[in-house]
Amino acid sequence: MRRSKAPSMRLAAKRESGNPHPSEQQEEPPCSWPSNSPQMAWGSSKSYESLGLRELKPGENPLRGSRIYHVLWRNQTTKKHKTWTGNGTLVVTGSKMTLKDDSGLVVDTATCFKPRQIKENDQLQIGSRDVEVQEEFQNVEECAAHRKLEIANWCKKIDTQNGHVGDTESPPVVNLPFRSHVLKKRMRQGSPTEVEEDFKTVGECPAQRKKEIPSWSQETNPTSPPSYQSISWESPSEPVNPLPPASFTPVEYLCLLAPAQLQEKILHFLAAHSHGQEQSVVLDMVHEICDHPVLLKTRVNQPDSLELMQMLKPRLPPWTEMGLYDSAKFEFVHLMLDDLVVERGEKCCIVANSQDCLRLVMGYCENWDISHVQLNDADQVSSFNQEGKPGSPMVALALTSQLPGIRSLRCKYLIIYNHNARRQATNNHFLAAETKIYTLVTSGGSPEEQEFYRSLGVHPGDATDDLESYRCAEPPYTKEFLQEACISDSLESLQRIYLTKNET
Known part of the structure; x- marks a missing residue:
């Protein structure tokens, strides 16, 4: 397993993206x-x-x-x-x-x-x-x-x-x-203001209004475009039952991440234009945005989302220009892989509900020469569990639909990409040893955050006081806390972390 300076190179690219070189200084191709x-x-x-x-x-x-x-x-x-x-x-x-x-x-x-x-x-x-x-x-x-x-x-x-x-x-x-599992762009070039310019007309694009859905409520002034925090994104399905008390012993970190700039802009857009649209379709789009905005690419020609995508696509950067920092979740994953796998040589597993999410991680691992394997059978689990064997995979990828057939996976770190995959991923059959578990949630008032709190049987407004099984940590985080949690200190999007109270 090679050690790479790639993380620092990408971080430098991120920080310098606000000061692109003037176009007049660019030379013609040779x-x-x-x-x-x-x-x-x-x-x-x-x-x-x-x-x-x-x-x-x-x-x-x-x-x-x-x-x-x-x-x-x-x-x-x-x-x-x-x-x-x-x-x-x-x-x-x-x-x-x-x-x-x-x-x-x-x-x-x-x-x-x-x-x-x-x-x-x-x-x-x-x-x-x-x-x-x-x-x-x-x-x-x-x-x-x-x-x-x-x-x-x-x-x-x-x-x-x-x-x-x-x-x-x-x-x-x-x-x-966009090639969905080859996410190679380090950072979209251009300053943040350029992205904001694309969304300035968020309230100017006329939409053909269908019958309003009664369960959606708007709390802002109707004369101004609503923010996504002001919309009640209620699921059309039955209320989510609270999860039972966790039966696993590993330390669990529930990581609430502020959405990336592009994610936030798209959520604002949907809040302004989703009235009259099929609610289940909009909620599916919200979940894709929270995972990574590039996943919307598959909806361009789908009849149920065609109207919204026709309005939204002109305001999006090209699919191929979306990269690591356009999703808070993916930024978390790539920084953790760089720190834990590349620098420390530790094994890590990533669980997701969709193959598209796993393809993003596969493309990243392939691009940066990180050995990985998708777990589909016992032989692949056995190969991943082998410690110190040259060429053995360092990153395991697993679909929640495959977890019932996976037993005794040995790894120190487990990242749950979709919060609603937490129930399947935190069972004693899947994990074999003490593991640090990170459940990722796009926060900032997003619908995913609301669903996450409901799944815990907690009202979002009272979450800090009512999570009896967890204690809360908020910025600024101490160096000791981040070291104990094995969380990269380069991750700026962390808004709040809930962790099991028995953690010392």
């Missing part, structure tokens, strides 16, 4: 390929590789007669814990399937003799490569944007080969569909 380059299928012949890729011509449609998918690919290997080599595209034309890397170079091909319906998350074998399918290209604009990114990646590779590494800029960020 080279680019004009649109009138020769018509050649890049990568199909060695004789003209040096000419590179060309931009799409006006009216040219790569999707005519073909389907194109974002993919992850790697060389086939017998290694037990595999990692992806890189990103790429899969072009399916008739019976032929062509795998290309991130610079548009053909990596491998395969022939499919039987028609096959390819869908997201499919695992394919293309020649001697393994491929995992991501999103499909939907229109020519996406193809043109991706082609520009391929050209930039190819130029960078050529410059690197020629020894001009220092003169090469990173490929430009283009508005491509």
Whole structure:
């Protein structure tokens, strides 16, 4: 397990993001390929590789007669814990399937003799490569944007080969569909005020109002846009029954995290535009926002949320620009992994309700070379439990739906990404030894915080006094407390922590 200075590098990127370099100081890319380059299928012949890729011509449609998918690919290997080599595209034309890397170079091909319906998350074998399918290209604009990114990646590779590494800029960020489990952006560039500008018209976008839902109440002045704290986000389902007294012995920390700036802006938007919408749909969107705003990407074309997403999407940054610091929960996870796993060499497990949440963590681990495994059977649990064995996973990922089949997991730290996964994750069958447990809740008056208190049988307004089984800690936290809790002192979003009273 390598030790990395990546955490400090990312933290520096976060703190310096408010002072971006002026655009006039940016240099032009070292080279680019004009649109009138020769018509050649890049990568199909060695004789003209040096000419590179060309931009799409006006009216040219790569999707005519073909389907194109974002993919992850790697060389086939017998290694037990595999990692992806890189990103790429899969072009399916008739019976032929062509795998290309991130610079548009053909990596491998395969022939499919039987028609096959390819869908997201499919695992394919293309020649001697393994491929995992991501999103499909939907229109020519996406193809043109991706082609520009391929050209930039190819130029960078050529410059690197020629020894001009220092003169090469990173490929430009283009508005491509988000690959949900490859969260590689360190921090969205631009000052916080730029994000605020996108949401200044939060009350100006007309919405087609449907019949009002009686159970929603607004406490603010109706002439001003409401804040999300002023809305009663009541669940359409039956009231949540309080959790029974915890039967586990490990120390538990209930961590209430202030929402990230982007999360807060989106919650304000939903508070202003959710009246008349299907309440269950809005609450599902709220949960996705609290997990990570990028998860809204899957709702762009869903009929039940189409109206809200059409209003919201123009105010969002591109999906590919959303990163580690756009979710308070994900910032907590990445700082804890950096401190506990990378720096201290301790094993950690992360439990979530959805595969999308786990994919975010998988992408992070792959990007920073942190060995990990998703627990689906006893063999994977046994592999994770092995201490000191070279190559053994350091991070375990588990879906709550899989927990009943998992027994005796040995790790010192367990992070529960979704607060409503707490019941399944804190049972004696799942955990084998004394463990520090961190349950994450997006707070600041968010609907998730209200649901969390209701699940404990406590009214949010009286929470501090009525949590009999816990004691409360609030900022400023002492250095000794953070060290005892093994919580990173770089985490600025912690608003309140409830922990078991027998903790010393």
